[in-house]
Amino acid sequence: MPYTLLTDEELFAMVRDQGDDQAFRTLFKRYDKRVYAYCLRALGSHDDAQDVFQTIQLTVFDKRASFHDGSFAAWLFTISRNFCLKTLRGRKHTVEITDEVITVEPEETHSSDFLLRQALHTAISRLPDEFREALSMKYFDDLPYEDIAATLDITVALAKVRVFRAKKLIQQSMSTIIDELR
Amino acid sequence: MTNHELLAGFLDRSLSEDQLLELEARQVADPAFAQEVKEMLTVERLLQQDPPRVAYPVGFLSTIESNIAAKIAVGAASGGLLGFLVHNVWTWVVGGTAAVAISGGAIYLATQQDEPAPAPPIEQRIQSAPSQPSVEQTLPEQSTPAAVAPTTTRVSTPAATTDRAITIDAKTTAPDPVLKQLVAEYEQSNATSDHVRSAQYALLLGRRFRADGNATEARSYLESAVRHAQAVRLADYEMDAHGELGLLAKSRGDIGGAVRSFEQAITVGRAQKRNVVRWSQELEAIQQ
Known part of the structure; x- marks a missing residue:
């Protein structure tokens, strides 16, 4: 069976049990950009994101024997989150999302969508951490509620509530501009 | 169900038909709620269409992937080698044990005879030890990237019944x-252009060749x-x-060559933020 048809957990079992490096590469490619983007959003700079990303990947490799059941994605993002939080705790100041993190295509500069997107990013950056985190996992990391819940160590119901409340806050924040641009 | 519960279910596409009808009814009855639903749908669309665009460091991601894949491949390979060695060690252990048992039996039988026979010579006991076939093997020449000089390893084990001493080149x-x-x-990896494995091996x-004092092969590899x-x-x-x-x-x-190589190692390591302590120490040591 081609590697691409295997589940994350099947691929990871091949990496762990058989030392299959092709299975690893397939799995890595499924998540490398998502995990990197997660680190970048959390840490705000490419330098930090690269350091933490490397640590995460090595940790996943070193701790591969400890993963046996459950969702690989949830396990991966739990490790990612822990390292990002550890890095953030080591800082004396917080970092806001900058242009380095979010690059908007220049040709859209004057479109209404551009204004909406700018407003969206601003609204997201102002969300309480717990809401922004759940929302980002849902929409940017493309995780199902079950994995979000497992990663954040909360119930699925609470994960849904946080995502909804995040969207509600964004809607309230953007209400005026949505109305104006309609 | 509250308006927000209906709205959340609507956005997650988890409402039943009845609940959808209820949602529509409430929008008709409450224009403010209808407005809220529209705005939430706009937010939903934006979120789904607009994940933050990230300038991914593709080279970096590729390097990490290759490095860990290399570790995995090396782990699998050394596991294979280990198994290979373990297998051979056990062959010798089992063979040796059998030989000792047979030799012991032979000595016992000999001592039971009227005229005591001399104990078998040590060579004979060794000869009857593990059933190792005669091996004369020439490692094939390497075509790429570096030719490995044919290496002949020779172990000749004469038949157990002969008195000839075992000829072993030290x-x-x-x-x-x-x-x-x-x-x-x-x-194998080189033939398939698997550079990751090729680099490891x-x-x-x-x-290994450097440790064995074979400078030519060491350098080539x-x-x-x-x-x-x-x-x-x-x-x-x-x-x-x-x-x-x-x-x-x-x-x-x-x-001079050592300094140049250590400096190159340090340059390559620093460019990729690797730990260069070992090679820095070697460089310092040689310059002192």
């Missing part, structure tokens, strides 16, 4: 199964390791291969 007593395995693995072979590592941007392997070349040059008294 330098080639034990066929080196690890080396053979490494060469075979290298050839070339580096391992280079180290280490230079190959550099080329393979460069092909897939495996900074760790490239750095270590340069460092090993430095050690090789140092062992041959080529101080």
Whole structure:
């Protein structure tokens, strides 16, 4: 069976049990950009994101024997989150999302969508951490509620509530501009 | 169900038909709620269509992928080698035990005879030890990237009934199964242009030949390791291969060459934010 048809957990079992490096590469490619983007959003700079990303990947490799059941994605993002939080705790100041993190295509500069997107990013950056985190996992990391819940160590119901409340806050924040641009 | 519960279910597409009808009814009855639903749908669309665009460091991600894939491949390979060695060790243990038992039985029977027979000569006991077939093997020549000089390992085990002493060349007593395995693995990976594995095996072979004092082969494999590592941007392997070349040059008294190789190792390592302490120390030591 081609590697691409295997589940994350099947691929990871091949990496762990058989030392299959092709299975690893397939799995890595499924998540490398998502995990990197997660680190970048959390840490705000490419330098930090690269350091933490490397640590995460090595940790996943070193701790591969400890993963046996459950969702690989949830396990991966739990490790990612822990390292990002550890890095953030080591800082004396917080970092806001900058242009380095979010690059908007220049040709859209004057479109209404551009204004909406700018407003969206601003609204997201102002969300309480717990809401922004759940929302980002849902929409940017493309995780199902079950994995979000497992990663954040909360119930699925609470994960849904946080995502909804995040969207509600964004809607309230953007209400005026949505109305104006309609 | 509250308006928000209905709205959340609507956005998650988890409402039943009845609930959808309820949602519509409430929008008709409450224009403010209808407005809220529209705005939430706009937010939903934006979120789904507009994840933050990230300038991914593709080279960096690729390097991490290759490095860890290399670790996995090395782990699998060394597991294979270990199994190979374990198998051989057990062959010798079991064979040796059988030989001792047989020899012991022979001594016992001999001592039971009227005229005591002399104990079998030590050579004979050795000869009856593990059933190791006569092996004369020439490792195949390497075509690329570096030719490995044919290495003949010879172990001749005469038949147990003969009195001839075992002829063993001290330098080639034990066929080196690890080396053979490494060469075979290298050839295979090189033939399939698997630079990651090729770099690993070339580096391992280079180290091994250097440790064995075979400078020519060591150099060929280490230079190959550099080329393979460069092909897939495996900074760790490239750095270590340069460092090993430095050690090789140092062992041959080529101080200039050693300095150049250590400096290259450090340059490569620093460019990719690797730990260069080992090669820095080697460089410092040689410059003192």
